[in-house]
Amino acid sequence: MKYFLLAALGLLGASGGSWYWQQRQETRLLAALAPLTQTLETANTHARQTAIQALKQLEEGVAKNRNQPRALAVFATATRLHAQANQLLDTLQAQRVALRRTTVGPGAAAAQRLQQQTATYARALRQLPPPSALGRPAVRWGEVPAAATLADLAHVEHQILTSETQAIQRLSRTVGARSITSWLVAVATAEAAAVAPGTTYRAHLTLLKILIPQSLRMYCNGQPVPVGPDGVGLVRFRAPRQPGPASWVGMVRINQNGRDTTFVVRVPYRVARR
């Protein structure tokens, strides 16, 4: 009986001890969670600026695209998405402030409003090509410590901002051609490919960024020139029989942002007898 009592006491002591140790660990974990949450909140504040900038860039792209109806519609979609995201972010912010002040979660009505706004935003996101899903916002109230709920709020905020910025950037790509495919190449142009012994050979060495726009047509003296997939047109013609200075006119035509643009270059050369 005595041993049994001792064993029971020991068990109680042990479980009490581990319970105490566990409580201390939990307090420490909660203390460590708070600064991390704050770091993410600061990052989210910056991300909100990034989303606004992405929308501004889209607006500039639309203006550059001469406000074509299709581009304007894209901008309207992005603006609507931004407004919905903002509404959601404001709600999250208000709930965060309330939680920090009182350490109790919002009432059922507020929680429901958050859910409704999230559903609206997620629907808007799904309708955009390609459809992207927003993870279910798992904000847990009440049954977990306030620090965990604050971490949840920061996480949901992060998800919303990331999905919003990515969606706007994807929409931007459908407006005009903001960036044209290009490649860099080193080229050399010699004054003459054949030189006499004891003279000086002269050439220019240049780095060129060659652009490959969607529609690319080239002409030499008005005649079409074959253009390779690398954006390079091959000009080849028979030089005149008459020696002396000569020139040809190169023309590059592209359709950028819905308007035709022509670039012209006059290229001098020399015809000389060997």
Add this chain to the structure above:
Amino acid sequence: MTTSRSFLLTLLASTLGAGYAYQRGQARQAILLARFATLAADLMANNQRAAQATANMVRSISRVTYLNYQQAADRTVLRQSEQVLARTQSLTDTLRALRSRLGAPSSQAPGLPNQPVGFFASLKNREAANQQLAAHMARYGNFIRRFDSYNELGSPLSTALFEQAYQQNLPSAVVAAAAAGLEAQVRQASAAALQNQAEKVGSKCFFCWRYVARAVPASTTVAPGAFYQARLFLAETPAADYGALTMTANGRALAVQREAGGLVALAVPPRQPGQPDTVRATWRGVIRAHAYPADTTWQLVVPYLIVQHPTP
């Protein structure tokens, strides 16, 4: 006897109660630890984007410096920005190595050596590692504050969470999350510093580049009735998100003009007795650009002919 029995029962009940409370406590801790992993993943996703933005920022400072004709003041700003980039990379690489050593997903850090770098080989000696990291952070903090002309860098970089996690022997998930948080702080500080730097360089030259049609003939001189050949393209000028380009021909440095490029002038040796009328020759051109994260080089070999009586 009844007292002792009821005492025993109470004891049993409280033991069970304590056991239950312990179980609940474990579940709560699991919930908390999951939060650390979530926050770390979010922070690392941000960090990855910020790393890209930092490199882009330095590239654009380099470009503006170039477009502004390499003025001394701009070049100083560029050099400082490159320093910010390098030191930020060094510190964040250290933090990422620590994370991967702790078993955190390292997919976010491509190009990072899988093997622990020397610093972490002695991770068992947590105290030393912790002190070393704190010292690294402090040095970086002192460095980055120099670029904080508007006092905008926000809260000072703090390793407090890190030290706490080490000293209290918190789970590695917490230490890994603390490393992600530390990287986020470093990225915020470097972004603010580079923003200040970017505002210092030149005029905001957004439309200094333009598109032009360019032609590169095989040779600018051609014989009567022969075929003239050239390549025609649409090019952007100046060609580059690159700062100063260095060019060489046959290993000799060339004077580089902005639009014209490098001027090559090679002395052709005088004719040797017995030399054939036509000799094939080549020269090698190399263009090197300072880019981020690595330098880029373009090379080309250009053939030409040495002939007894060439085109006049």
